[in-house]
Structure formats: C-alpha cells, structure tokens
Amino acid sequence: MKRRSEEIKEGGFLFNEKDNIKMDLKYTKEPKISYIDSKNKSCEYCGTLKIDVEILDVFDLKLCTKCKIENIKFITKTECKNEYLLNDQELKNFPCLNKPNPRKGTWNQMFLYCKSSIEQFAIKKYGSLEEISKLKKQKECEKLKKKVKKIKKLVKKSKTKVVISQIKEKHKHYFKQKGNKGVCDCGMEIEMTTL
Known part of the structure; x- marks a missing residue:
C-alpha cells in the first residue's frame, strides 16, 4: 500500500x-555534443573539446562529429552477416547504434556496428580476409547447386505431369452419320460415301 x-x-x-x-x-x-568535463577530455584525433556523446556511450570512443564521419566506418547487421559471415549470437557481443530504418520508419530498427571491430573479429575467427572470401564462394556454389537441383526436380515433375495429362487426354473419334458426312463430338468431320 x-x-x-x-x-x-x-x-x-x-x-x-x-x-x-x-x-x-x-x-x-x-545533448548530442558534450563539452569538457572530468569524464571526457578531448577528441582522440583532432583534440576538439566537443565530443559526440552517442559514440562515447555506445563505442566508448572520444570523437567529435567531424572525426566520427571521417574515421569511423559503420556497417549494418546484414552486411556483417553477408560480408564477414558472422551470426546473430556473435553480433550480440558487439556494441551497436540503433537507428530508425531509413527506408521505412515502420520496419525494424537498423543496427550499425563499427566496421574495424567486426573485421578484426572476423579475421580472428577465420584467419584472414582471403579465407572469408573462399568460404563465401563455397557458400555461393552450394546455393547455386541447390538451385539447379531444385529446378531440375521441378522440370522433371512438370514433364511427368505433361506426359500423364497427355495419356489421360487420348481421344477416340466416334462419328455420327449426318447425310454424307460423319461428325464427331470434338468437331472433326469426314465425308462418307456408300459403295
């Protein structure tokens, strides 16, 4: 109470x-820009006293807005998965900026990661960037093989359907005599002569 x-x-x-x-x-x-206090002294690159608070909070980097644009490259979650072959579980350990999706506001938020830290982790995991590119090529080849196999299966299935439908649709002509002509239900006509 x-x-x-x-x-x-x-x-x-x-x-x-x-x-x-x-x-x-x-x-x-x-405020997005913070002035000097006991916590943050100055920008790591240019020495400016204005520090971007968002970058300081998320990535623990002391940078001003100019240096942020010049020195930090951001990469989206999808790019991390496609370019560096990382999964969601591994990406959970990295700090990220949450931004509204620029394509459509009602879609899921966009997660931005620091490219250098993602790249370092991927190199540590796979050995080198060349290894990552080899693995990506292997995955692409496997995807292509699966697609070809699926298409072949669909073609085979459609061929059997056509053959079955042709077998079922065999038609026999039964002619009814109308004067000198014989007429079938399908519309075929023949001339009949009596000997």
Missing part, C-alpha cells in the same frame, strides 16, 4: 513521485 507522503495531488489526481520522475526522464533528451 502506498503512503500518503509518496503521493502528490495534482488537479484532483494522485500521482506517485517516482512515476513523475520517470515521466520527466522520458521526455528529457541528453
């Missing part, structure tokens, strides 16, 4: 102080 001292009366409604603080924190945003 809540104590009366913890509740605040506002406009006829009772609010909990803790809820009020949470609501205030929800709508306040931190």
Whole structure:
C-alpha cells in the first residue's frame, strides 16, 4: 500500500513521485555534443573539446562529429552477416547504434556496428580476409547447386505431369452419320460415301 507522503495531488489526481520522475526522464533528451568535463577530455584525433556523446556511450570512443564521419566506418547487421559471415549470437557481443530504418520508419530498427571491430573479429575467427572470401564462394556454389537441383526436380515433375495429362487426354473419334458426312463430338468431320 502506498503512503500518503509518496503521493502528490495534482488537479484532483494522485500521482506517485517516482512515476513523475520517470515521466520527466522520458521526455528529457541528453545533448548530442558534450563539452569538457572530468569524464571526457578531448577528441582522440583532432583534440576538439566537443565530443559526440552517442559514440562515447555506445563505442566508448572520444570523437567529435567531424572525426566520427571521417574515421569511423559503420556497417549494418546484414552486411556483417553477408560480408564477414558472422551470426546473430556473435553480433550480440558487439556494441551497436540503433537507428530508425531509413527506408521505412515502420520496419525494424537498423543496427550499425563499427566496421574495424567486426573485421578484426572476423579475421580472428577465420584467419584472414582471403579465407572469408573462399568460404563465401563455397557458400555461393552450394546455393547455386541447390538451385539447379531444385529446378531440375521441378522440370522433371512438370514433364511427368505433361506426359500423364497427355495419356489421360487420348481421344477416340466416334462419328455420327449426318447425310454424307460423319461428325464427331470434338468437331472433326469426314465425308462418307456408300459403295
């Protein structure tokens, strides 16, 4: 049960102080650029005092916005999987920036990873970038073989369907005599003469 001292009366409604603080924190945003304080001194590359807080929080790198654009290359989750053959379990261990999807806002968020750290991990896992490219080629060959096998199977299946349908559709002509002509149900006509 809540104590009366913890509740605040506002406009006829009772609010909990803790809820009020949470609501205030929800709508306040931190500035994206931070000036010098005890935690961060200056940019690692140019020495500027303005540091990008987002990069500092996520990747623990002291960089300004200019140096961030020039020195850090970001790679999406899909590219990590395709280019460096990493899986979701391995990518969970890396810090990433969550951004709204630029193609469509209702789609899943875009996860951006630091390319250099992903590349280092992939080299540690597979040995070298050449090994990764060999493995990618092998996977592509396997995919191609599977596609060819599937297409051959579909072609064979469609051929058997055609043969079966041709067997079922054999037609025998039964002619009915109408004057000098014989007429079949399919529309074929022949001339008949009596001897």
